[in-house]
Amino acid sequence: MFRSLSILLRPILALGAVLPLLPDASAQTRPSAPPPTVYVRAGHLFDATSDQLRDNVVLVVEGERIAKVAPAGQVAIPAGATVVDLSKAWVLPGLIDCHTHLRARADKYDPINQVKSTPFQLGFNGVVNASKTLQAGFTSVRDVGSEPFFAVDLRRAIDEGFIPGPRIVASGPAIGITGGHGDMNGFAPPVQNMLYPAERDYAIADGPEEVRHQVREQIKYGVDVIKIMATGGVLSQGDKPGAEQLTYEEMKMAVDEAHRTGRKVAAHAHGTEGIKDAVRAGVDSIEHGSLIDAEGIQMMKARGTYLVADIYNDDYILGTAIEFGLPKENQEKEKLVGRLQRENFAKAVAAGVKIAFGTDAGVYPHGDNAKQFHYMVKFGMTPAGAIRAATSSAADLIDRSKDVGTLEAGKYADLIAVTANPLDKVEVLEHVSFVMKGGKVYKDETAAAKPVL
Numbered sequence: 001m002f003r004s005l006s007i008l009l010r011p012i013l014a015l016g017a018v019l020p021l022l023p024d025a026s027a028q029t030r031p032s033a034p035p036p037t038v039y040v041r042a043g044h045l046f047d048a049t050s051d052q053l054r055d056n057v058v059l060v061v062e063g064e065r066i067a068k069v070a071p072a073g074q075v076a077i078p079a080g081a082t083v084v085d086l087s088k089a090w091v092l093p094g095l096i097d098c099h100t101h102l103r104a105r106a107d108k109y110d111p112i113n114q115v116k117s118t119p120f121q122l123g124f125n126g127v128v129n130a131s132k133t134l135q136a137g138f139t140s141v142r143d144v145g146s147e148p149f150f151a152v153d154l155r156r157a158i159d160e161g162f163i164p165g166p167r168i169v170a171s172g173p174a175i176g177i178t179g180g181h182g183d184m185n186g187f188a189p190p191v192q193n194m195l196y197p198a199e200r201d202y203a204i205a206d207g208p209e210e211v212r213h214q215v216r217e218q219i220k221y222g223v224d225v226i227k228i229m230a231t232g233g234v235l236s237q238g239d240k241p242g243a244e245q246l247t248y249e250e251m252k253m254a255v256d257e258a259h260r261t262g263r264k265v266a267a268h269a270h271g272t273e274g275i276k277d278a279v280r281a282g283v284d285s286i287e288h289g290s291l292i293d294a295e296g297i298q299m300m301k302a303r304g305t306y307l308v309a310d311i312y313n314d315d316y317i318l319g320t321a322i323e324f325g326l327p328k329e330n331q332e333k334e335k336l337v338g339r340l341q342r343e344n345f346a347k348a349v350a351a352g353v354k355i356a357f358g359t360d361a362g363v364y365p366h367g368d369n370a371k372q373f374h375y376m377v378k379f380g381m382t383p384a385g386a387i388r389a390a391t392s393s394a395a396d397l398i399d400r401s402k403d404v405g406t407l408e409a410g411k412y413a414d415l416i417a418v419t420a421n422p423l424d425k426v427e428v429l430e431h432v433s434f435v436m437k438g439g440k441v442y443k444d445e446t447a448a449a450k451p452v453l
């Protein structure tokens with residue numbers, strides 16, 4: 001029945017595909033207005049093409065993109081032009097968080113909540129969290145591991161201009177094994193079936209063929225990136241962060257299928273061997289990376305695999321999350337990985353592994369993303385290096401370098417400003433006072449802002 005319906009619909013769908021090519025009479029008679037030009041005066045500019053600051057620069061923004069970046073003396077600003085005066089501020093590219101969960105709230109830690117949430121509630125969370133993220137200066141995120149295609153829908157609503165939020169590189173639900181991180185564990189089958197009907201298991205896969213199917217299904221629904229679970233996790237029930245979950249063959253299948261369509265693969269991996277198998281399988285980033293060893297570090301460096309380590313998380317998980325009901329099991333697991341993750345991050349940085357900024361926002365409250373910069377510097381990065389991890393390098397990892405990540409002609413006008421020098425004290429990024437995305441101003445507290453020192 002459905003099959004015959006789709007056969008009937010096929011010619012209509014095909015027609016839909018050519019319609020946009022037909023001439024639009026109104027567009028032909030009405031010449032389109034030139035995009036409005038905005039001149040942004042930047043007192044100090046960190047454009048993320050190098051580790052240096054430039055003083056007294058003007059960015060010429062035409063429509064949603066940057067047309068020119070030049071020393072103020074070389075730009076004649078016409079009388080009456082629209083000027084954004086950030087001449088007392090430090091201007092940077094909009095920040096990028098490569099590991100968020102926009103559907104999640106950080107004030108409920110009872111695992112049962114996961115199955116109690118309706119799609120509507122997740123949607124409400126997403127609207128609020130997207131706005132908080134943008135207000136915090138994050139103009140792009142990669143949302144990894146999201147209840148069925150939630151992030152794809154949110155991405156569309158934001159791109160349509162219906163909801164304020166960051167640009168989203170969206171994954172579907174993370175693909176993992178039965179009983180692993182990402183599955184709903186610990187319930188007897190009849191209870192499980194009531195709580196978590198099979199149709200919510202969008203990403204449980206055992207064996208390469210099931211992985212292939214899940215990856216293809218996700219691509220069919222419009223994901224930009226594939227997330228897989230290489231090892232156990234901290235906040236799941238009944239598994240171990242150090243233990244390998246998807247096998248090498250399963251991960252290789254995910255990578256081959258995703259790469260064939262130009263999509264990247266992010267692998268959740270805390271455990272030593274799982275990290276290495278994921279890297280061998282060709283994933284583009286290791287998320288968490290907590291128990292990586294010297295060999296794993298060398299492998300990542302040799303292959304150019306990014307490390308996305310959520311090294312602020314531990315503070316929140318062993319603090320406020322406990323007040324919100326985090327079970328003992330998860331507290332104990334966090335104690336096993338938290339400190340080691342930071343120490344191993346420092347080793348990876350020292351060895352020259354590529355680092356991209358990613359925080360696991362949703363585990364802690366959205367909007368606090370920039371709190372991680374402090375730890376990235378404490379554990380071995382320079383402030384400029386940490387900022388580039390959240391701008392130029394992050395853009396490279398999420399495959400958006402032609403649009404975002406640096407402030408150069410041709411890129412989207414995604415920029416933020418702070419009132420003190422982030423190269424002296426990276427924590428100033430926790431207090432972003434100006435946010436522009438695609439040439440549109442979403443936040444401007446520069447007049448009210450007191451210098452943060």
Ligand code: ARG
Nearest residue numbers: 233234235236310313314338
């Ligand atoms: N989502 C991750 C997990 O459950 C969070 C890990 C947080 N802990 C940390 N030290 N980064 O495994």
